[in-house]
Amino acid sequence: MNKFVEETVLQRLERTAKALEKNRMEAHVVRTREEIAPLVKSMLKPGNSLSCGGSETLAESGVLELMQSPEYNFIDRNKYEDKRRAYIDAYGCDVYLTSSNAVTEKGELYNVDGNSNRISCIAFGPESVIMIVGCNKIVRDLDEAVVRVKEQAAPPNAKRLSCATYCRETGVCMGVDGEMTDGCASDARICCNYLISGPQRHKNRIKVILVAEPLGF
Numbered sequence: 001m002n003k004f005v006e007e008t009v010l011q012r013l014e015r016t017a018k019a020l021e022k023n024r025m026e027a028h029v030v031r032t033r034e035e036i037a038p039l040v041k042s043m044l045k046p047g048n049s050l051s052c053g054g055s056e057t058l059a060e061s062g063v064l065e066l067m068q069s070p071e072y073n074f075i076d077r078n079k080y081e082d083k084r085r086a087y088i089d090a091y092g093c094d095v096y097l098t099s100s101n102a103v104t105e106k107g108e109l110y111n112v113d114g115n116s117n118r119i120s121c122i123a124f125g126p127e128s129v130i131m132i133v134g135c136n137k138i139v140r141d142l143d144e145a146v147v148r149v150k151e152q153a154a155p156p157n158a159k160r161l162s163c164a165t166y167c168r169e170t171g172v173c174m175g176v177d178g179e180m181t182d183g184c185a186s187d188a189r190i191c192c193n194y195l196i197s198g199p200q201r202h203k204n205r206i207k208v209i210l211v212a213e214p215l216g217f
Contacts, residue, residue: 006031006212009135012105013210016138019107024200026207033213036132037062043130043207044072044095051075051090053118056160057099057132057216067097087117091125098122099216100131101153102145103138103208109197110145112154114163114190122206123195131208134215142196150176150183154191156217163188 001009010029017027028039040063044050050067051074058064067074075093077086090096098118102110109131113119122129136152139145150173158168166174166184173191175182183191200206 001213009212012138013135013212016103016105016107017208017210019105020103020208021107023107023198024203025107025109025197026204028207028209029212030209031212033061033211033215036209036211037066039209040097040130040132041066043128046071047073048094049073049075049092050095050097051077051093051121051126052097053113053121054161055097055099055216057134058097060215061132061211063097063132087115090117090121093126095128095130096121096126097130097132100133100137100208102148103133103210104141104145105138106141107198108142108145109195109206109208110139110142110149111195111197112149112191112193113195114192116193119193119195122197127205129206131206132211132215133208134211134213136214137216138210146180147176149173149191153217154183158188158190161190163190165189 013029017029020027050072075089080086100109111119154173155167155171158165165186165188173183
């Protein structure tokens, strides 16, 4: 990344970090993806039970590999025949790791799910939530967050999950010019429930690592 661009990105991340902290979320800013896994490791304790939803960011950052270390008890939903059981077990874990579909410069988290196991764990259950967020997911406000999901997050996620949706076939949500919940009526729709996280009652339960590189989608 051009150094002047990087400086501007870092300034935006620092502004966002201050807003997150004002909203009682712990915030960290790092320059590169190589810094993420060591920082996450410093937030964990040996023997911690860990879980996560599906996330390209965790894979790209090396955090998924870290979670699979024998040092931790990884509740891996891919090893469960009963996925619902995996989702329920995740509620009781010590640390839930994920990304966010968008983070506003006002310090709000915006997340959209199909099964909603991820957004429910963000809101309640696990003792701690660690989010890794690339600079591509920072937006000015919730209006931009809604558009970002419809244009940039939902289409590639639908392709990743092989969902028979309009956005998978066309590359954009059919409700992109409408309201937050507008979209297709497919049984495979991945935008079913919406979570906006603002000022938190439980200070620093949610920890956000902002990265000056694009990660995930």
